[in-house]
Amino acid sequence: MVSVQLVKVTKRFGSVVAVNNVDLEIPDGRFTALLGPSGSGKTTLLYLIAGIYRPTRGKILFDGKDVTNLKPNERNIGLVFQNYALYPHMKVYDNISFPLRLAKKPKSFIDKKVREIAAMLQIDHLLDRYPAQLSGGQQQRVALARALVKEPSVLLLDEPLSNLDAMLRLKIRSELKRLQKDLGITAIYVTHDQSEALAMADKVVVINNGVIQQEGDPHEVYRNPRNVFVASFIGSPPANIFPVKVDLVEEPCVILPGGKYCPKGILAERLKNLGKETVLFGFRPEDATLHEVPRHDGIIMEGEVYTIEPLGREVIVTLKVDGNLVKVIAPPTTTGRISQRVYINVPRDKAMLFDPDTEKNLRLIG
Amino acid sequence: MMGNGKNELMGPLVTGYKSYILIGVLLLVSLPLILAYSTLIITSFANTIVSNPWVKFNFTFDNWIAFFRGELSTTHARIYTTGEILRMIGNTVIVAAGVTAVVLGGSATSAYAYSRMKYRWRKGSLKLLLLLHAFPGVALIVGVYTIYYYTLVKYIPPQSRTLYSFFFVILARASLEIPMSIWILKGFFDRVPWELEWSVLIDGGSRWTAFRHAVLPLVKPGIAAVAIFAFLAGWEDLIYVMIFLPPNQKTLATFIEGQLASGSLETSYLPIMAAAGTLYLLPTILFFIFTQRLLLETMSGGLKG
Ligand SMILES: Nc1ncnc2c1ncn2[C@@H]1O[C@H](COP(=O)(O)OP(=O)(O)OP(=O)(O)O)[C@@H](O)[C@H]1O
Ligand SMILES: [Mg+2]
Numbered sequence: 001m002v003s004v005q006l007v008k009v010t011k012r013f014g015s016v017v018a019v020n021n022v023d024l025e026i027p028d029g030r031f032t033a034l035l036g037p038s039g040s041g042k043t044t045l046l047y048l049i050a051g052i053y054r055p056t057r058g059k060i061l062f063d064g065k066d067v068t069n070l071k072p073n074e075r076n077i078g079l080v081f082q083n084y085a086l087y088p089h090m091k092v093y094d095n096i097s098f099p100l101r102l103a104k105k106p107k108s109f110i111d112k113k114v115r116e117i118a119a120m121l122q123i124d125h126l127l128d129r130y131p132a133q134l135s136g137g138q139q140q141r142v143a144l145a146r147a148l149v150k151e152p153s154v155l156l157l158d159e160p161l162s163n164l165d166a167m168l169r170l171k172i173r174s175e176l177k178r179l180q181k182d183l184g185i186t187a188i189y190v191t192h193d194q195s196e197a198l199a200m201a202d203k204v205v206v207i208n209n210g211v212i213q214q215e216g217d218p219h220e221v222y223r224n225p226r227n228v229f230v231a232s233f234i235g236s237p238p239a240n241i242f243p244v245k246v247d248l249v250e251e252p253c254v255i256l257p258g259g260k261y262c263p264k265g266i267l268a269e270r271l272k273n274l275g276k277e278t279v280l281f282g283f284r285p286e287d288a289t290l291h292e293v294p295r296h297d298g299i300i301m302e303g304e305v306y307t308i309e310p311l312g313r314e315v316i317v318t319l320k321v322d323g324n325l326v327k328v329i330a331p332p333t334t335t336g337r338i339s340q341r342v343y344i345n346v347p348r349d350k351a352m353l354f355d356p357d358t359e360k361n362l363r364l365i366g
Numbered sequence: 367m368m369g370n371g372k373n374e375l376m377g378p379l380v381t382g383y384k385s386y387i388l389i390g391v392l393l394l395v396s397l398p399l400i401l402a403y404s405t406l407i408i409t410s411f412a413n414t415i416v417s418n419p420w421v422k423f424n425f426t427f428d429n430w431i432a433f434f435r436g437e438l439s440t441t442h443a444r445i446y447t448t449g450e451i452l453r454m455i456g457n458t459v460i461v462a463a464g465v466t467a468v469v470l471g472g473s474a475t476s477a478y479a480y481s482r483m484k485y486r487w488r489k490g491s492l493k494l495l496l497l498l499h500a501f502p503g504v505a506l507i508v509g510v511y512t513i514y515y516y517t518l519v520k521y522i523p524p525q526s527r528t529l530y531s532f533f534f535v536i537l538a539r540a541s542l543e544i545p546m547s548i549w550i551l552k553g554f555f556d557r558v559p560w561e562l563e564w565s566v567l568i569d570g571g572s573r574w575t576a577f578r579h580a581v582l583p584l585v586k587p588g589i590a591a592v593a594i595f596a597f598l599a600g601w602e603d604l605i606y607v608m609i610f611l612p613p614n615q616k617t618l619a620t621f622i623e624g625q626l627a628s629g630s631l632e633t634s635y636l637p638i639m640a641a642a643g644t645l646y647l648l649p650t651i652l653f654f655i656f657t658q659r660l661l662l663e664t665m666s667g668g669l670k671g
Contacts, residue, residue: 052564072567079568085561089583098579099569150570 002063002153003028009058018044020210033201041210042190078147079156086131093127099150155187228359241282242324257322258302280354286329287350299346410640429641440635458617464536465600477551495545535610547592554588618646
């Protein structure tokens with residue numbers, strides 16, 4: 001197993017900068033998720049690590065060794081493509097054995113290996129079929145088997161679950177995570193699904209427009225988003241963020257509809273030093289509570305019920321707060337009327353403030 | 367997922383009595399052709415010219431035997447030796463096979479480049495190819511002949527001139543076929559996803575392994591179709607062979623043409639010439655019988671820009 005390091009890597013396609021000056025450390029033997037919206041450069045980054053694309057600038061290191069100019073076949077990697085890219089004219093057995101056949105391994109060894117991996121992934125009954133005769137989930141397993149059979153030092157996965165239905169996705173998600181732990185292989189997993197990234201990864205790397213927005217363990221990225229993009233991309237529903245006026249007259253405060261939030265300590269100082277008229281105020285839907293009469297601890301806002309969506313385990317209440325739609329996750333027993341006036345309560349330590357221009361989280365600057 | 371080339375030819379679009387009308391009309395339209403071909407083929411196995419359904423004839427291989435013995439007239443005088451006849455058939459095979467090889471080599475590589483690479487003039491030259499295909503071969507012949515004559519006289523020693531003329535006719539005839547073949551094959555290459563090639567690279571193969579193991583197997587139908595078209599073009603060619611091969615080197619086409627044009631029509635016994643004609647048609651008939659499905663697929667699937 002190896003660790004992967006990217007040093008100031010840039011990849012351009014003509015005038016498009018798909019990956020922009022990326023510095024990244026992928027830890028050895030861990031599960032790393034590359035998370036970002038469509039077109040953010042995830043696949044490009046993965047292909048750079050695989051050696052399918054050459055970086056326009058920068059270096060790629062495996063265990064400290066420069067592999068920037070090595071071809072894919074010299075890097076010992078396994079890659080599961082988004083569309084699986086199974087060889088349509090080969091049976092499942094031949095698909096899986098292909099990397100070993102190219103490596104000119106003895107027949108008996110190949111046979112043993114293929115059957116082993118097929119049994120592990122529970123596709124041993126499909127070895128005689130052609131890819132076109134398999135379901136999406138089965139194809140995905142075959143692609144995984146083909147990537148794993150040569151015991152690569154890095155396993156790269158490009159949205160391997162995106163072609164599967166929701167139920168299967170949940171099932172394979174936990175299987176994949178377990179498989180990675182059992183094999184102890186360095187895995188890099190590309191996804192646009194934040195819940196997948198949080199659920200599976202030891203380390204989450206959030207990317208947008210070819211630039212890394214934040215990296216860290218799932219909890220860190222979720223609790224302490226570095227900027228507006230991360231806060232509004234991660235979470236289901238994502239964080240509520242809207243602009244509020246700043247009042248610096250007595251102490252640094254932000255004016256909320258029907259309330260006021262005056263941070264303490266370093267945050268107050270930063271708000272003051274920022275010296276701007278507005279900032280972005282944010283909180284996670286599950287951190288807020290709803291009340292019919294205002295409470296006196298925490299941050300209080302007034303809102304009006306817009307919709308109520310019962311989801312069984314919880315209820316998502318959408319409220320109109322000063323023209324902004326805000327979502328709050330409430331207990332399953334919550335009831336209410338449309339247009340009803342309610343008070344939203346957010347614990348002080350759960351509130352987030354962002355610079356309106358740089359969109360950076362004021363808590364994390366410095 | 368890629369289709370695996372087994373895309374089912376759909377069921378009949380027209381059914382019921384309408385289908386009978388349709389078949390009837392098609393038969394009527396193709397009647398002259400069917401009549402001409404069946405007259406030719408039946409006559410080659412008959413002891414007389416079968417020009418209408420009421421002619422009484424006996425089935426016989428005599429015409430074929432006579433043809434291979436070089437006896438072309440009713441008098442059974444040996445005009446050619448069997449060696450000469452075989453040589454003439456051999457020439458036809460050489461030209462056809464040569465054209466096939468050159469067309470395949472030239473069009474497969476360029477079609478792959480057109481499908482996989484980006485470069486200046488790519489779009490423009492693709493359109494130009496289509497235009498080139500639209501040019502009739504005859505229109506080019508003066509220019510091509512100029513090159514031929516000039517190179518032959520200037521650079522080729524007399525003892526190599528026959529060889530050179532074969533070389534030349536194959537090259538010239540093949541280049542007429544290459545533009546369309548590039549288009550057909552490009553359509554097939556376009557349908558092979560990049561990921562398949564990359565997958566081979568990841569699995570430990572080279573670019574060449576990727577081409578051989580991931581791309582070629584998937585474009586086989588296209589290659590086969592192009593090969594067949596090229597072979598038939600070489601086999602059937604009359605004008606280029608007539609102009610560039612020396613008069614003593616005949617192919618089936620120029621041989622038949624020579625027999626009919628030289629006024630030997632009175633002396634040639636037509637059933638024997640019918641055997642020659644049937645032999646000339648043989649590859650076409652065989653290919654169309656055995657590869658109908660493939661050709662349909664090529665026409666419907668391969669020709670996508
Ligand atoms: N081969 C290419 N040629 C030109 N532009 C490309 C190429 N590959 C990617 N791009 C561009 O680079 C940017 C990043 O693309 P990339 O495929 O890496 O995104 P992604 O994050 O994988 O998106 P998705 O989730 O849709 O797969 C996009 O703007 C895309 O249009
Ligand atoms: Mg992608």
